[in-house]
Amino acid sequence: MSLSKPFPLLHLPRVALLRVFNCISVQEQFYLSMCSSKTKYAIKFYTSLQKFSMIFHFTNNFTFSLKAENSDDDFQLDVQTHADMFASMWTLLSSVDVTGTPFEKNVKRLLSFLADVFNTPAISLNFVGRPQDFVTGIINFIHSLKLDIQYLKIHSANDEDENVTLVMNSCRDASEVHLRCSTTPRFNYLNRSLIPKFNLDKLRIDYAEWVTTWHLTNLFINCKRLALDKCSTVNINVNQFLKEWVNGSFQLKFVKLAFLNLYFESYLTNILEGIPSELVSTRRTRQLFGQVPRIKQQKTGARAYVIKGDYTIMTLSKPFPLLRLPRLPLFKVFNCIGVQEQFYLSMCSKRAKYAIKFYTSRQKILVTFHFTNNFELSLKIADSTFLIDVQPIFGSMWPFLSNVKAISGTPFEKKVKRLLLFLLDVFKTPAIYLNFVERRYDFVSGFINFIHSLKVKIQSLKVKSKRGENKIVEFVLDNCRNDSEVDLYCLTTTKFDYLNRSLIPKFNLDQLTIDYAEWVTTWHLTTFFINCKHLDLYDCSTDHIKVDQFIIKWMNGSSKMSCARLSFNHGDFSLADIMRGIPSTRVPPRRTLWGLFITRAYRIQQQKTGREAFVYSDWRTIVITDSL
Amino acid sequence: MSVEPEVPIVQVEEVRENPVLYKIISSDNHVFTISEHAVKLSKTLWDLITNLGLTAENALDNPIPVENVNGKNMETIVQFCERHKYDEEEPEYTNYIREFVLPEWDRQLLSIDNEELFQLILATNYLDIQKLMDYCCRVIGDMAKDKTPEELRIIYGIPTDAEDDALERSASDSPGPSG
Numbered sequence: 001m002s003l004s005k006p007f008p009l010l011h012l013p014r015v016a017l018l019r020v021f022n023c024i025s026v027q028e029q030f031y032l033s034m035c036s037s038k039t040k041y042a043i044k045f046y047t048s049l050q051k052f053s054m055i056f057h058f059t060n061n062f063t064f065s066l067k068a069e070n071s072d073d074d075f076q077l078d079v080q081t082h083a084d085m086f087a088s089m090w091t092l093l094s095s096v097d098v099t100g101t102p103f104e105k106n107v108k109r110l111l112s113f114l115a116d117v118f119n120t121p122a123i124s125l126n127f128v129g130r131p132q133d134f135v136t137g138i139i140n141f142i143h144s145l146k147l148d149i150q151y152l153k154i155h156s157a158n159d160e161d162e163n164v165t166l167v168m169n170s171c172r173d174a175s176e177v178h179l180r181c182s183t184t185p186r187f188n189y190l191n192r193s194l195i196p197k198f199n200l201d202k203l204r205i206d207y208a209e210w211v212t213t214w215h216l217t218n219l220f221i222n223c224k225r226l227a228l229d230k231c232s233t234v235n236i237n238v239n240q241f242l243k244e245w246v247n248g249s250f251q252l253k254f255v256k257l258a259f260l261n262l263y264f265e266s267y268l269t270n271i272l273e274g275i276p277s278e279l280v281s282t283r284r285t286r287q288l289f290g291q292v293p294r295i296k297q298q299k300t301g302a303r304a305y306v307i308k309g310d311y312t313i314m315t316l317s318k319p320f321p322l323l324r325l326p327r328l329p330l331f332k333v334f335n336c337i338g339v340q341e342q343f344y345l346s347m348c349s350k351r352a353k354y355a356i357k358f359y360t361s362r363q364k365i366l367v368t369f370h371f372t373n374n375f376e377l378s379l380k381i382a383d384s385t386f387l388i389d390v391q392p393i394f395g396s397m398w399p400f401l402s403n404v405k406a407i408s409g410t411p412f413e414k415k416v417k418r419l420l421l422f423l424l425d426v427f428k429t430p431a432i433y434l435n436f437v438e439r440r441y442d443f444v445s446g447f448i449n450f451i452h453s454l455k456v457k458i459q460s461l462k463v464k465s466k467r468g469e470n471k472i473v474e475f476v477l478d479n480c481r482n483d484s485e486v487d488l489y490c491l492t493t494t495k496f497d498y499l500n501r502s503l504i505p506k507f508n509l510d511q512l513t514i515d516y517a518e519w520v521t522t523w524h525l526t527t528f529f530i531n532c533k534h535l536d537l538y539d540c541s542t543d544h545i546k547v548d549q550f551i552i553k554w555m556n557g558s559s560k561m562s563c564a565r566l567s568f569n570h571g572d573f574s575l576a577d578i579m580r581g582i583p584s585t586r587v588p589p590r591r592t593l594w595g596l597f598i599t600r601a602y603r604i605q606q607q608k609t610g611r612e613a614f615v616y617s618d619w620r621t622i623v624i625t626d627s628l
Numbered sequence: 629m630s631v632e633p634e635v636p637i638v639q640v641e642e643v644r645e646n647p648v649l650y651k652i653i654s655s656d657n658h659v660f661t662i663s664e665h666a667v668k669l670s671k672t673l674w675d676l677i678t679n680l681g682l683t684a685e686n687a688l689d690n691p692i693p694v695e696n697v698n699g700k701n702m703e704t705i706v707q708f709c710e711r712h713k714y715d716e717e718e719p720e721y722t723n724y725i726r727e728f729v730l731p732e733w734d735r736q737l738l739s740i741d742n743e744e745l746f747q748l749i750l751a752t753n754y755l756d757i758q759k760l761m762d763y764c765c766r767v768i769g770d771m772a773k774d775k776t777p778e779e780l781r782i783i784y785g786i787p788t789d790a791e792d793d794a795l796e797r798s799a800s801d802s803p804g805p806s807g
Contacts, residue, residue: 176774202774227779256779303741307782319785320742320768329749329765336769344777348786 010038021046026068027075033117034089044117052121053150054114056138059128060373062107066118079110089113100137108141115147124151132156135163139170149174156181165189168219172198182207190214198222205229209260213237217244220252227256238271242295242306246275249299272306280305280318292318323351334359339379340386346426357426366459367423368433371443375416379427390419409446417450424456431459438464441471448479458483463490470496477501477528485511492519499523507531515539518569522546526553535564542568547622548578551604551615554624555582558608563625571620575600578622579615587614592628601628648684650677651691652706658699659691666709671756697751704748708737708760715759730766738767 012020021029021043033043051069056062061081067074079086086106093109100108114121123142127135135154142149152174154163160181168189171177177200187210200223205211208228211220212235220226221244238257245252277293293306305318322333334342334356346356366380370387378387407417423430432451436444444463451458461480465472468491477498480486486509496519509532514520517537520529521544529535530553547566554561584602591597601616604624613626648664652673668674673692682690694702711733730738738745745764752760771783780786787795 256782318742319783320771321746322768322784323786324746325749326753329753329761332761332765333768336766337772341772341775341780344775344780345772345784345786347777348781348784348788349792350789351792352786 010042017042018046025075026052026066026073027077030066030075030114030117033113034092040117044119047117047119050119052118053124054118054121055124055126055151056107056111057126057128058130058134058138059126062103064110064114066114066121069122079106086110098141101134104134104137107138111138111142112145115145120147122150123147125149126151126153126155128155129157132158132160132162135160136166139166143170151176151178153178154181158182159184159187161187168192172196172200174200176200176202176204178202178204178206180206183210188212192219194218201225203227208232209235211235213240216241221245221248221250222252224251225254226252229258231257231259233259239273239275242271242275245304246295246297247299249297277306294318323355330355331359338386339365339381340388343379343386343388343423343426346422353426357428360427363428365427365430366433367427367430368435368460369416369420369447370435370437371439372435372437375412377419407450413443413446416447420451421454424454429456432456433460433462434458435462436464438467441469441475444472445475445479448475452479460485460487462487465490467491468493474498481505481507481509483509485509487511487513489515491516497521501528503527510534512536513538518544520544522549525550529564530554530557530559530561533560533562535561536567537565538567539569540566542570542573547573548582551578551582551624554613555604555606556608558606561624562613562627563623565621565623567621569620573617573622575602575615575617575622584615587628590628598628648687650682650687652702653691653693654697654699654702655695656699658702660699660702660706661688662706662709663713665713666706669709669712669757669759670705671758673755694755696754698747700744701748701751704737704740705751705755705757705760708734708763709757712759728762728766730763730770734763735767738764 009017009020024032029043029047033040052066053069054064054066056064061078063076063078065074065076089110090106093106093113096109096112098105098108098112111123115123125138125142127138139149139152149171152167152171154160154167156163158181160179161183163181164179164183164187167177167179169192173196189210190212198219202225203220203223204227206229208231211228211231216236217240221241236257236259244250272293272295275295277295280292280294294303295306296303307319322330325333337345342356342360346353363381368378368380370376370378375390376387377390380386407414407421409417420432434447434451448458448461458480461476461483463472463476470492473488473490473492473496476486476488478501482505498519499521507528511534512529512532513536515538517539518541520537520540525545526549529537530550545566545568550564553559579602582602582604584604587601587603589597589599590601596618598616598618601614603612603614605612611626613624614628615622615624616628617623649661650664650667650673652660652662652667654660667677673694676692677687680690680692682692697705738748740748745767749761749764749768752764772780775783781788
């Protein structure tokens with residue numbers, strides 16, 4: 001709570017106010033817009049000059065992200081974990097009249113609020129395992145607001161006839177649609193209106209058994225890119241489709257049709273029957289494609305190549321022979337593509353991997369393994385981060401990793417370990433970040449041990465668990481003393497103590513954070529944690545920790561600790577009592593670097609090194625820091 | 629599926645100061661005329677001109693043969709250089725090439741068949757034209773955007789390891805020139 005007079009932001013002249021908004025991030029703009037109607041309209045006026053995009057992820061959680069276009073300014077919020085913050089928002093928006101379950105109502109209200117404030121942003125939706133009614137409700141609501149859906153992905157293990165119909169009917173103008181859901185055998189989507197025309201940049205259907213020649217030639221032929229999986233040779237006559245393309249002036253640039261059952265060699269001859277084509281050699285890909293037939297669109301002169309790939313693939317463009325480029329242009333191309341594409345390319349073949357490996361040897365890449373409900377991987381380079389859902393890669397592209405030497409563990413563990421080895425190889429020992437959420441001890445310890453066995457340092461380790469698995473905390477404290485940053489959000493049982501442990505190796509962490517630190521005693525602080533540079537402990541017990549002893553230990557030693565925050569579960573302590581008898585000087589009241597106003601602080605000094613630190617309290621927290 | 633580019637023909641600009649013109653002959657004997665400002669964008673050509681001691685007086689009488697670049701690519705290159713000859717010098721894009729936006733005119737110019745684009749890059753690399761190289765590579769890089777590994781393999785024609793191995797085996801098994 002600040003004691004200084006607030007800054008009257010909204011009283012600023014318009015030019016100054018807009019300049020202030022210019023200086024703050026989209027996230028802060030969003031927070032400001034939630035404060036009141038006035039701030040909302042001020043932000044709304046400002047954002048009318050910009051274009052935004054927002055993504056709603058309906059997975060196990062509900063997160064949304066907002067991004068200013070043509071800039072790196074974006075943020076992502078998990079609505080459930082920010083429940084307190086959003087509680088006031090739901091109240092503020094409760095007057096907006098919408099239908100649905102309470103959760104659906106909140107989503108719709110948030111959506112209409114964001115659309116209002118952020119200049120009708122481009123909307124992307126990602127539904128994973130959500131009920132049909134919910135998906136339908138949200139899509140219909142967006143259309144009722146006359147908003148366009150830019151990207152839509154529906155991923156479901158159930159048959160979703162209704163949603164597929166809805167998407168086919170109403171999302172024909174979206175930029176990209178990905179349907180990863182099956183339909184019942186009776187689903188057909190026939191005799192539908194041809195208007196509005198399909199105008200998608202990319203349409204991907206993973207369960208396309210229901211797609212027929214009629215769909216291809218009347219609806220999908222107007223998309224730019226088309227990827228259909230599990231097509232049926234009974235329903236699709238590719239020859240007819242190609243004839244339609246040759247005789248028309250369609251913008252379709254790339255088509256992939258993967259069939260469930262096909263003897264392709266004989267089929268390829270038949271599909272070109274009656275279509276003028278010429279055989280064209282492909283260089284360096286001769287083994288892959290051989291001579292490929294090229295066809296031509298009569299009206300536009302556009303040419304297309306019919307190619308069979310690993311799977312049954314028909315593509316309408318000749319490949320670009322990337323790996324035949326000289327080194328300089330090749331590196332320039334790698335410069336132009338994101339780290340995600342670099343990663344994907346490295347998976348294509350050994351040659352591609354070595355090209356990427358040679359290129360990335362000059363860069364520093366951060367890799368984060370997210371072991372939450374899913375398994376995701378994020379790659380970060382400079383200021384760009386890419387989050388990759390690894391599960392889809394597990395399926396089709398996983399065999400390439402089977403060449404990596406066999407490693408112990410469950411099939412999933414083996415895959416993850418192989419992936420790590422691959423990343424270490426390609427990205428020249430990247431900085432490793434690990435994030436475990438509710439994962440079992442065996443998995444956590446197995447993976448960390450594996451990393452340490454490779455002599456790789458973990459840059460950041462976060463473990464969240466409410467299972468009360470003491471073994472995980474013990475394991476991390478025993479084995480990760482020389483890593484860089486450790487965050488433990490793990491509940492332990494009441495019998496957990498971590499006493500009588502080896503003092504070697506010394507704790508040498510840059511940052512140690514422990515939530516649920518009831519078990520931490522003065523002994524842990526003065527023997528182990530005092531060697532960390534930064535220490536944050538939450539839910540400490542005043543019964544176990546004597547802060548004065550810890551301070552005296554710091555003063556008498558040469559600890560390099562620069563900041564310790566000890567938050568207690570009870571606030572029944574007095575800083576004056578703690579500091580009584582400790583050589584120190586009072587510091588006049590002042591505002592700290594991070595804006596906290598403190599009335600009472602003490603300056604202490606390390607005898608051996610002369611280093612100074614300040615001690616102050618903030619409600620239930622005692623802070624010892626070398627800078628105020 | 630590549631549509632023939634609708635690129636406006638760029639005439640050699642005869643304006644501003646009285647320009648010095650040079651003649652270039654492509655590998656297939658097409659002759660091109662290019663202004664001094666434009667030819668300076670190619671480090672290779674400009675070094676050649678300097679080393680040959682060509683001047684305003686004798687430049688047109690001494691055409692420069694460029695045996696590694698065919699007429700089609702040379703035409704594109706000349707168009708590009710004439711278009712960009714008065715551009716301000718830009719910082720070299722090294723790690724942050726992703727930041728620049730490709731102008732529409734250049735995007736159209738480079739909307740050509742993949743094989744042609746590949747040959748154009750080789751020519752650009754040989755003639756050492758920094759800006760055109762950046763632009764071409766940007767077009768190639770954009771092909772990878774939002775693609776899956778499987779799609780990348782197709783777009784860039786990357787054979788699998790097994791296919792690579794088979795190719796090497798067949799190359800080593802095939803009889804040499806002596807039979």
